[in-house]
Amino acid sequence: MTSENDRPDRSGGGAGEGPGRACDIATAAAAELDGRGVVVSWTRAAERLLGYPATEVLGRSAVTLLAVPGDAARVAAVAHWAGDGWSGSVAARHRDGHAIQLAVEVSPVITAATGGTAAPERWSVVALEEWRVPGGGVNQLMLEPFLAHAPVGMAVLDTDLRYVWVNAVLERLIPLEQRLGRTVAQVLPRDEADAFEERMGQVLKTGKPVMDYEFRTRNYADPNQERAYSASFFRLAGPKGRGVGIWYMVIDVTERWRAQEGLALLNDASARIGSTLDVARTAQELADVAVPPLADFVAVDLLDSVLRGEEPEPGPVDSTPTMWRAGQRSVREGCPEAALAVGEAVRRQPWSAIGQCLLTGESVVEPLLNADSTWVAEDPRRADVVREYGFRSVMVAPVRARGITLGAATFVRSRRQGLFDADDVRLAEELVARAAVCLDNARRFTRERTAARMMQRNLLPHALAGGVALDVASWYFPADVPSGVGGDWFDVIPLSGARVALVVGDVVGHGIDAAATMGRLRTAVRTLANLDLPPDELLARLDDLVIGLMETRRDGGAGADDGTAATALGFMGATCLYAVYDPVSRSCTMARASHLPPAVLAPDGVVDFPDLPAGPPLGLGAMPFESAELELAEGSLLALYTNGLLETYDRDIGVGMARLGRALAEPGATLDEIGGNVVSALLTGPPSDDAALLLARTHALDASQVASWDLSADPAVVAGARNLAGRQLAAWGLEPLRFTTELVVSELVTNAIRHGSGPITLRLIRQDAALICEVFDTGSTAPHLRHARTTDEGGRGLLIVAQLTRRWGTRYTANGKIIWAEQGQGEPPRESSGEAPRETPGKTPGDPAPPVPAPHDAG
Template sequence: MGTDAHVFLSDLARGLVPRADELVDVVLRHLLDELPEVWKYEDIASVAPVALSEHIAAVLDFLERDLDMTKVRTPPAAIEFARRLAEHGVPISKLLRVHRLVHARLLDQLYTESVRVAGSQELINATTLTLSAMAFEYADRTAEQAVAAYQRERDRWLQRRLIVINEAGTRIGTTLDTARTARELADVGADHLADLVTVDLLCSALQEEGTYPAAGPATLRRIAQAASDSSPAPAVVTGQTHTYPEDSEPAQVLATGQPLRLRITSTDIPPWLAMSADHELALRALGLRSMLLVPLWARGNPLGLAQFVRRETAEPFDDDELLLAQEIASRAAVNIDNARRYTQERSTALTLQRSLLPHHVPDESAAETAVETASRYLPSGSRAGVGGDWFDVIPLSGARVALVVGDVIGHGLHAAATMGRLRTAVRTLADIDLTPDELLTHLDDVVIRLQREEERGTDEISATCLYAVYDPVSRTCSMASAGHLPPAVVSPPTADDDAGASHASHAVHFPELPIGPPLGLGGLPFETAQFELLPGSRLVLYTDGLVQSRSRDLETALALLRDVLARAPASLEETCDKLLSALLPGRPADDVALLVAQTAALDADHVATWDLPSDPAVVSKARTHASDQLTAWGLEELAFTTELLVSELVTNAIRYGKSPIQLRMILQSALTCEVSDASSTAPHLRRARVSDEGGRGLLLVAQLTEHWGTRHNREGKVIWAEQLIPASLTEQSSAVG
């Protein structure tokens, strides 16, 4: 009966060959009903009937001649159909669905025809089984080849996109000149994407003050344009200004920051594009087809608009090309913003250079071990200019890190200069390892001294500051506030949370922190609060510009802050953007400083601690402890220097300090040796005379280490010394750790 089924199918296929066009029409109508979105692309719609005809012809040929299914090859037009889908960025799932619908509909037609002409139920059953097996094998083989063609084309398109993006990165932003950067954007767009590209910048973005545009239609200046030889001159020439109606598409793009893709015909040219009767006639003669309106935004502010135009001789823009244009424009916007900021703020920078004290930015490797940070600073949108908000991340001894956020009351150069002086003072005080409350007490004295130095008639200096110290070894955070809002603490996801969720809910709370007086009042105490943080916790420090608004009270703003952080994404950068987007939908009325720090815990095997008796005989044992630990860490080459440091520090603690004495070694980006005791007397470096038997220990420590120092705590003091780990030992110690 199997042979009878094959013979029957061969006769059936032979009879259907003259009706192949009818089968094509039936299947094509079915596809149009099921997947209308695929046919919006003209080139896809034109190749689809050819591909379908070739498919049906191939199927009938295989049935008629009973060919070997291993020789199945996807028809060329069907391969081209898959490639066209890939070029337009149509998901591969659409291709597979088209494939399933075609073969299912064709198989249904074959089933119907076989039932109609078969003479017996037995033959119908045998034919159905044979036809199903052959159809599924044919569909599988042709689908596999079509998917391979789709993927090859998609890979080529992505490669071309990367080439264009890389070229844009090389060609755009070669100088700190706004007009030239805009011309470079237009040239790249005309070379790779469009027949005509124009770049307009907001006049407000080009003003020296850098203020926000006034209410009403925005005024733009045509900065650059690039076009093919056959394209008409734009209605607005370079250097002229123009506006768009508030309800027009360009105004919408400028206001929302979202790009638009438009289809344009010669008979339906929007009024905002045809700015004069003569220009409208030129556009009609040219025959426009498609346009991209891409905003130029940088650092959350609109700068202008780029327009990409194609004529009717080219394919209309698709979604992937919109993304490519947006990527190029975004990079150009950052360069344009950098250029205009350089031009506008040069005189301000010169003034600040004379006002700010010089400071040195230390190595940040220790800070990166303790926390991962992301930050944002937004100046106010008023004419007051730069303000006095600031934040800082300061590495401390013992793998700790200080997180600082502060706000000098007022705006302008005076506030900015004061901010720079206070930031320098905080770094200086942090360098001597003061506790948070003691540091704010000294900083309060600095502000009072600055007030006394001010000329009469100037605004009184006042500031707020939050100073926090995180220790990744003990996972404790100590902080004190001088009139500053407490930070938000975001707990890491628990074991019960869905690890695969991209926005899992987090517990958010504001720690109980005694709020001290603002800096500059004098005579009032500050208090330090201490609490433990789980690894992966986030500290969110901010200035009041983020939460204070005329349109809502503080409690409402903090509730919104908590809600955003509870659903914060894994990326710290995205968290900053989400906070600014939710809390500052418009221009900020005050400066905003935001610092988000995610804590880490130093692995237990990177810390070694020994309690030592106050006995000179224990010095040799301390050296042995240190040497054994270096061996465990794979740092034997540092043994000689480390043993010498440990010997000097432990001897110093036994001779001049008090019990209990403790030795601690910390391995991170550097090797730190610490010796603590209960005495508050701090050692100091002095020059030993030739006849002195001692006094050379700390001099030796200073010569052998990169950094060393003393920090005080409630129980006494800690003397620490830090050695850099040679690059040749870094990988080895990491593997051992």
Template sequence: MDMENATPLENSFGQLPDSATLATAVIDARGNVTGWSASAQRLLGYPYAEAVGRPAARLLWGSDATGDFSALLEGRRGTTVLRHQDGHHMEAELQAYASLDREGNAQWLIMATRSQQPCLHQAPRPHKDEATTEEAFAQCHLPMMIYDAKLRALRGSAGAARELGLTEEQMRGRRVTDILPPHICSTVEEGMRRVFETGEPERFQVHGQPRQEADERFWAVSVSPLRNPAGRVRHVQLIALDVTEQHWARERLLLLNDVSAQMGSTLDVTRTAQEMADVAVGRLADFISIDLLDSLFRGVEPMPSAEGSVALRRAAQQSVLPGIPESVIQPGEVDNYPKSSPPARCLATGRPSLHRTLDEAIESWQVSDPERAAKVRAFGMHSIMVIPLCARGITLGVAVLVRHRCLEPFDENDLLLAEEIAARAAVAVDNARRFTRERTTALALQRSLLPQRLAAQEAVEVAHRYIPALSRAGLGGDWFDVIPLSGARVALVVGDVVGHGLRASATMGRLRTAVRTLADVDLPPEELLVHLDDLVTHLRTEEDTAIDDELEIVTDLIATCLYLVYDPVSRRCTAAGAGHPPPAVVRPDCAAEFIDLPVGPPLGVGGLPFEAVEWEVSPGSLLVLYTDGLVEVPEHDLGKGLALLRQRLERPARSLAAIADDLIQSLLPAQPSDDVALLIARTRALDTGQVATWDLPPDPAAVGGARDKVSRRLADWGLHEVAFTAELVVSELVTNAIRYGGPPIQLRLIRDTVLICEVSDGSSTAPHMRRARIFDEGGRGLLLVAQFTERWGTRHLAGGKSIWAEIGIQNERP
């Protein structure tokens, strides 16, 4: 506006007021605005670009009046009502001055100040309160913005200017897309559009960098509508609250919750360490390695570490990069840490440490470990935490956490979080270590109760497998045994104590010992099970009286057992079962069948009899004994398991070991829930050339003839060195049978791994060895037999008894 050529009209004021304190506007003769001051913009809300060129009547009073603007201004001196951009009205002191522009055309200079009188159109707005409100908005430390319907900024608080790095003037008229990153812009602008459409406030969260040089932050954004007096949404107000600390605190709590939920799911040291690595990578670190003392993997009690170089075994590792390329060793390998390295110091002191790769300790470590230093440079590792895994006051190992993709270094809060995770992991690792030790102890006990080496015998070829349960239920009471019997026979035994744990294993050991003792007496299978049933009943009674309620011991003591005797001379089997699955027999042509045994009660039930079944088998047949864990699994019932077992047994196999392995792999799940005992025996038969039998008359004169028969047969077998011993033993046994027994009397020689001499008679009275006095004529026969043989004994038969003795032949062959 050209103020030099302005010619004031006569008016009551007498001179031009001070324009620096007033809102001023210039209006040409057509009534259009040609000048607009900053004070006018503050008074009426219209920016300069929107005011200039518009009709003054519509701009000032909201009127569409046209015509001579000079006439329109007549009477407009003094107090008048003006219209603000947002629609509300205000009273103002208005003065108009006529003047000429540079071309000599008429124009008007309008000057206005807000009136102190209340306006009829709105509530009073004291100027002092408006100034206070303006100051409060401008100085607000929270990021606060006001946007118009075109999503352009109208105002910005001091907090917004600080966070965005822009002044309010620089922000005004710009959209969010001109200031913030794209992923933030879309969320914010969509929220503002919804507020304009619905008139309802919106709340949402965004994260990112408000400006390029700033750190990534998290914001809780609130967008609210600003309405005019008519209730129409004219603008929206956006307030952003920095919730970065709250966000990370919540993330730490979620991480700790996940650690508690996911870690320690198995009582395995390696798996527990891997669970910690899996949870922490990507949320706290970019790479993590966990190294533990080697003794933990064996369940041995760890000892506090000493100063010096330490060797730790890598238990687990994980990375945000596929293939974990940051690692210098693989899980299971041993890593040697120099004495001065942070992991070695951490193991010795039990204290965590936080490092940058430029720290003296890290640089010294890299000098002594060039391979690890190359990894640091290759992946741009910049921040490292070394955390001890401590439980019960002992440092079990160390965890090394590294950042290379995440640009922010670890801080003290990250260190506290890592310590908490490591503390929980250490407890889980120690529990796993203690479980490993207890399980190793239990396994050692159980295996010590099982046969360490099967006794030598020639009746059957044997393969066996024992698979302990891989569950938290503990060890079971399954067992097997191969017991040589008199007369070249062999007993095959499989049993199962119901339940799990050390109690079941200890009971299994007692039963196995009892079976061996009863087998030495040469009891028939059904009688042996009767005595074993009595033993289990007595054991249960003892445990009932010695029970401790705090130990929560189950008092029911029940076991199953299958006892089978095979005679290679007669090629016949005799078996009896006590609640046990039936044995399977596979003929040489691979046809398999299950023996139909009478269903006997389990051991410990008592009061019910046991029955035996006898059948003949062909040489080369397979006898398969097993516990129910092999055929009764969660995937199927006992009937289907037996059918599957039969199918697998009918498949040709090269060896007994191959058959056993095939059954274990095909019938059992990866983690069996019950113990499994499997015993497979291939039968052999003694041919007629290995057995000699003679019927003897009950006459003392027959003793000499018996000696002669034995001598000739031993000569045929090439057993000259034991001929004298055999003649002596036969002479004594035959003499006793004639003198104290009854007919029929039979002498049998069996050439096996030992020379077996058997004399049977019709009397059931068993002889007893006694020490003869000096002048006694008898009582020395059995003493001589015991002195010259490896062992001797009595076997009761259906029609009498048999006295047998075994003479060692040192594997001589004819």
């Protein structure tokens, strides 16, 4: 046996690494072990330290002297550390049974070469009570209790990933007897164990620690709750840096995780909710965002007034309002647990969970659902749903924004672990509050858009009538833009002489301003059309009106500082196409102000786009407008449209016009069928600009409906003209209109002879519901009504015509003017204010009429 005073210092470590450096080696206990760990040498200091005499220790394994099995495993591992030493703290068992914490250093003393390697044959063990080592008291009295009872979980594992030590925190999660000596895979759940083993292996291999690995697992104390943890892994190294085990630390970060999850949910909601200004879509986005991060099923119910865009009453809802399911989402495909489908009415009682939420304006939470819960009792069908799908908790939050209640959002948990708590309520209220602002914005937009579209519908024609000249049909599609309205318009205007005017136009821009301007231009066109102006002159007058509008807006906004100037200058003009079709001559006169030309489909199926003078846009006033006249065969089809129908972001005007031509050329199709073909071919989705289409199929009046006579400018022909008109009405079977028509003919012919010049032409046109009388002369003087005094001999002719007919007027031609009057067939003649009709001067009622020419075709 080696004397305790003869042992050399074999610590081999730096200061503080072992007992040889920590204190006087003479006071340390020493022993020697063979290669199998059997004690072969035992000093008196070792006997004083542990109480065992040499006779009881020699020949025994050193492992039997240890108090903790884990320390035994570490000591047994010494045999595998060829050429290495080991130092550390172990618990030894005193002969009387109490444990002693020792600071130990193990070093090889005899090494034999075997098979090319150096295998230790003898080991030197130096031990000292740990409290005697400088700093050892701290280790013994403070460090060990601190580690064992620290508020974070800690564990030590050997290189086989077997637990050799855990502190009290981890022991509370899984009992100590279920950990020590077992591997990670035998202790932890499979997914958690796989992740731990992967990271521990990486740490053992590289020596680089893994920090802050976060994972979630069920709460061992409460399986219904889910907790989040952060784990950090470190390698335990021997004196020469070889890994001897793993130490890891686990911290409960559930609160941090929930805060991060809540912030991520709110951030996601800010990006996804409110992507459109559609109320129902926004409600669905709220449900989509909340499932599954917050709940397993979410339903959003909104007040009926909100979906219509109306302004709800401020404050709580203290009645049983009609609500609609605006959106819902579930972790289960198809929302099988939902009692209602999206779009169905929801009727709640005041005492229900949603009723309480609407009344109080505060969230309602029922943490654990059963058949007696309020949320279940308000709808008996829910009891079965709760049992079938395992509903655990429900929360109802009010949807409120800007002091008004819009509806309620219901959150339900079933698959998700845990019940709704105060933190969930705060998160749901914040989420719903953000969504409520978007819903209210969408509601306000719906209100404004509805008002704008209603105004636009009222400004556009409600019904179109082409009379005997045209069969007409129209289509209008608002732009798919936030405003929803634009400045496109079309109209069909009856004119004198059975003629019909067709007009289509486009105001630059969108919004209420463009729609209002469109209404003003449409009204102006109808007013100018009633003056029977030629197309080119009408566009010139309309151009002056647009220039005036722009100047007025520019002047009105120049001095404003509230943003109205920019709005005023936003109107930059308009385009327009104006056409007049005459069914008697089958002529169509057109003029356009930078608008797209019409498409003309001939009866033989050939489509043509007439080359009309383009003209400048309305509002420039730079160049004059020109008109062109076409002769259309009966049955021709006219198509007037705006550029929104043809031009898209991926298609230019030329391609659109080619598609339009092919869509129009369908033999035997009705106007509705042709229009449907055009829309299907050109509008594959909501248009980016307003699109208008006006179709008109032409008719011609044959000779049996028109009678015309050329008259000389002699007052003697007036009586003959009356007789001609009377005989023609008799031939047409319009005897009830004979008396009135003869008076009208007499007055108009007399005025033409007295105030006009050149040859005179009398023409009668019979329509289905009207009779038109026209008198043409070469004069340019415009007639007008006069209110003659009782002493005046004349001046009452046009007043009599106005009293006897439905309407009358004057239109100018290239060679003169036409005075016309229109009567309704089947209408009784109007009284003539008590005055007898004026006869032709120099003739009495019984005189025979002078010779007049026979009627001829008006064409």
